[in-house]
Amino acid sequence: MSDLRELYQDVIFDHYKKPRNCHVLDCANHQAEGFNPLCGDQLTVYLRVDKGVISDLSFKGSGCAISTASASLMTEALKGKRIDEVEHLFEDFHHMLTTPGDASRPELGKLEVLAGVSEFPARVKCATLAWHTLQSALKNQNKPVSTE
C-alpha cells in the first residue's frame, strides 16, 4: 500500500484531474504526436521556441494518471528553459524513474513526485511518453513517436 501511495501522490492526482497547459498552442513552432501502443494513450506536445528558449509549451491528449500528470508537470517544469537544458533534465528524470531509492535530486524540483514510478517498471513508459514526444517535437520529426 505504501508503494501505491508513493505512486499516486496528491500532487499527481491534482495534475491528473486538473492538468496544466492542456490545450492546443496556437503560436507553436514545434509539435509532435506521441503514442503508447500498449495502452492506447496518445498525446500531442506543442512548443514555442524562441532563440533557443522554450517560451511556451502545452499538450493535448488522454492518458492514465501517470502519463497525464507527467505531461502536465513537464509543461510547468520546462517553461522558460533553454533547449540545451532539456536533455540533461530528461536524463536525470529518467534515471529517477528507473532507479528505485535514487537519492533526492533537487534540480528536478516538482518532478520528484514521480519518483514512486521506479517501483512500478511497467509504468515508466507512461511517465516518459510526454518527454519522448517533446524530444521528437524539438527535432521536428513529423512522424509520431512510439514508446515501443
Added chain:
Amino acid sequence: MKSESNILAPEAVTEADARRWRDDFPILSETIGGHLLTYLDNAATTQKPNSVIASEVTYYRHTNANVHRGVHTLSQRATDAYEAARGKVQHFINAASSNEIIYVRGTTEAINLVAQSFARPRLAPGDEILISAMEHHSNIVPWQMVCAQTGAVLKVVTINDAGEFEEDCFERLLGPRTRLVAVTHLSNALGSIVPVEQVIEFAHANGVPVLLDGAQAIAHMGVDVRALDCDFYAFSGHKIYGPTGIGVLYGKAALLDAMMPYQGGGDMIRTVTFEKTEYNELPYKFEAGTPNIAGAIGLGAALDYVCAIGIAAIAVHEHALLDYATARVADIAGLKIIGTAGNKASILSFTIAGIHPHDIGTILDHQGVAIRAGHHCAMPVMQRFGLAGTARASFALYNTRAEVDGLISALHQVMEIFRQ
C-alpha cells in the same frame, strides 16, 4: 484419461470443484507482493496444470528426438507421442480425420497460413473478404496483407452497442464478390459469442467458405467442427492450458489438399530433386521443418486434462462466475461494462469513469489481482466504443467466487485511492 462416468454433470459443478481443480495448477500458489495470486488474465493466456508441465519434462527426459526421421527408438517414441497428440486434437474438435489437423505456432500463424495458401491464389482485384468489427488484430492484419497483395477488399460487419454481431449487416455485405468469411467465435475484447452457426449456413448457401478464429472460444465452449461445418478453425494451445508456441489449424481435407504449402523445407516433401519437388501428403505438407514436438505433446496433455473435467462443466462454472462478477461490479459507481451481448462467455471488460484502465491494472496488481488493461489487440473495437482501452477480467476453470470477491474489494481500493 478419466472414463466418461467420472466427468461431472455440468449442473453439479460447485465452488469446491473449482477449488480442487486449482490444486492442479502450481503457479496459483504464487504470492504477488504478499497476496496470493488471483489470476484473471486468462484471455491473454491460461496457466498450466501439473500434467502439462510434467508432459514437457517427461518428453525432454525420456523421449526427445526428431520426428518422422529416425529408425532409432527415441525417434519412434517421439513420433508416436506427437501423432497421438494430433489424434487428441482431432477428437477434441471432432474433425473427420487427423490429416485435417495442422500444427502451427498459434492462431496467428493458422490465419496467416489460410490467408497466404488458400486466399491469396484465389483472390482477384475487387474480390472481398468479410470479417467483423470485433476481430483481434490477428484476424485483421493477415487479410489486409493479402488484400494489398491481390487487390481484394476487406469488408467489415458492424457490431451494435451491446457488442453483438449484426447479422443483418453480414447478410447485406456478403455478396457475389465475397470469397471468404473470417470471424471470431468469441470476442477477446467483449466476450460476445458470434452466432457462427447462422453465419456458416448463410455463407455456405452463397458458396462462401468460413474460417473461425477460435483462439478464445476453444477453452470455454464445446467446439465440433463437423457440426459447425466450418471450413477452417484456428486456435492456440496456450489459451487452453497448453504450452505457448503450439496451435492448430483445422481445415477440411478437400480444401487443404487443393492448397499450396505455406512454407517449404524438410518434412513437407516426399521427394526433392533440383528439377522438381513433390510435396508430402496432409497434414505434413503444411509442417515444414522440425516442429514444436514437446509443445504438441503438451497440448495433447492439456486437452486430456480438459476432457477429464468436461468442457460443458467448465462452461457452466465459468458462466456462473461471469454472472456473479457482472452482478457484483454493478455496485461500483462509475463502472461500465463494455460488451453486454446476450450471449457471452468468460470475459468482463469494463471502464470506470475518470480512472484509466492502466491505473486500475496497477492498483489491482498491487493486491495480487492480475487483469489486462489496454486495447486487447483489438484497437478497432476500442474505436467503435470511443475508448482508448478497457480493463478486462477473464475467467478460467480454476477461478472461484472468492477470487471474484477479491477482484471487487481490489476495485473498491481503486475507488478509494482515486476518490480521495
